[in-house]
Amino acid sequence: MSTDSVDEAALAEQGVDLEVAEKAAPDRDYKVQVGDPLIQVQNLTVKFGGLTALDNVSFDIKRGEILGLIGPNGAGKTTCFNAMTGVYKPSSGKVLLEGGSIGGMRRHKITQIGLARTFQNIRLFREMTALENVVVGLDARHRTSVLGALVRSPRHIREEKSSIERGIALLEFVGIADHGETLAKNLPYGYQRRLEIARALATDPKVLCLDEPAAGFNPAEKEELMALIRTIRDDGYTVLLIEHDMKLVMGVTDRIVVLEFGKKIADGLPHEIREDPAVIAAYLGVPEDDIA
């Protein structure tokens, strides 16, 4: 669990370049303290015609934690993300950020107030470079007007320069700084996944939602990605992580929420979840590798 004070020696030991971390770090004002609920999902229900994909689900995401959202295929994990980030309008229920409802907000507004996400299927600007993809994310946070951009006001020029610097720092932070000039479509798959994370971080989110960021990775790549997610948390971000691989989730998350058929069936610490009979039953019938 991260705190407001940063243990610089410990970070340096983990190989975190503090100068890079400084530039990439979040600089948001929070209304809630570390450990208090940053997001509250309250009785969220999403229906598609006759199908209830998410059924009266409630949970909190505490500031500074990595919360795992797990469950078998079709359990409603992505639907939950989509309802939280404005992609779907919930049939009922609420999502609060720092106590304020984000229901009915447009997607870009939700990004602006601090909720960023990646997608289960990568969505990058394929014809743009890695750096350009990140700078686009940074622009979502900028305050200059369109007119300011057109006449290149001093503020716009300053923001443009700092965008590029911060973009490079973010690429470095996720470990792909050498590929800033590479077109997104030409990046190896694993780097595309990392680029998506950098782009989401560029919006300076209070909560970063990752939808199966390690899908399609081999075990070593998965471990590396989980290390990155831990570093992101240690840097002061709050993370909601959807992941299919139970073993992986156990190693990286602070708390876990389990969905099955759209309903929440468990909510607790990793060791509690591992021993929960309802969770074990939900995962029966899936390959053992996904469980142990």
Ligand SMILES: Nc1ncnc2c1ncn2[C@@H]1O[C@H](COP(=O)(O)OP(=O)(O)OP(=O)(O)O)[C@@H](O)[C@H]1O
């Ligand atoms: N846009 C949609 N229209 C209709 N049904 C949908 C839609 N999106 C999801 N569903 C259905 O809602 C249920 C939950 O799907 P969801 O994608 O949220 O599951 P998931 O937990 O993310 O699964 P996975 O692990 O396979 O990604 C499934 O039955 C799915 O078919």
Ligand SMILES: [Mg+2]
């Ligand atoms: Mg999904």
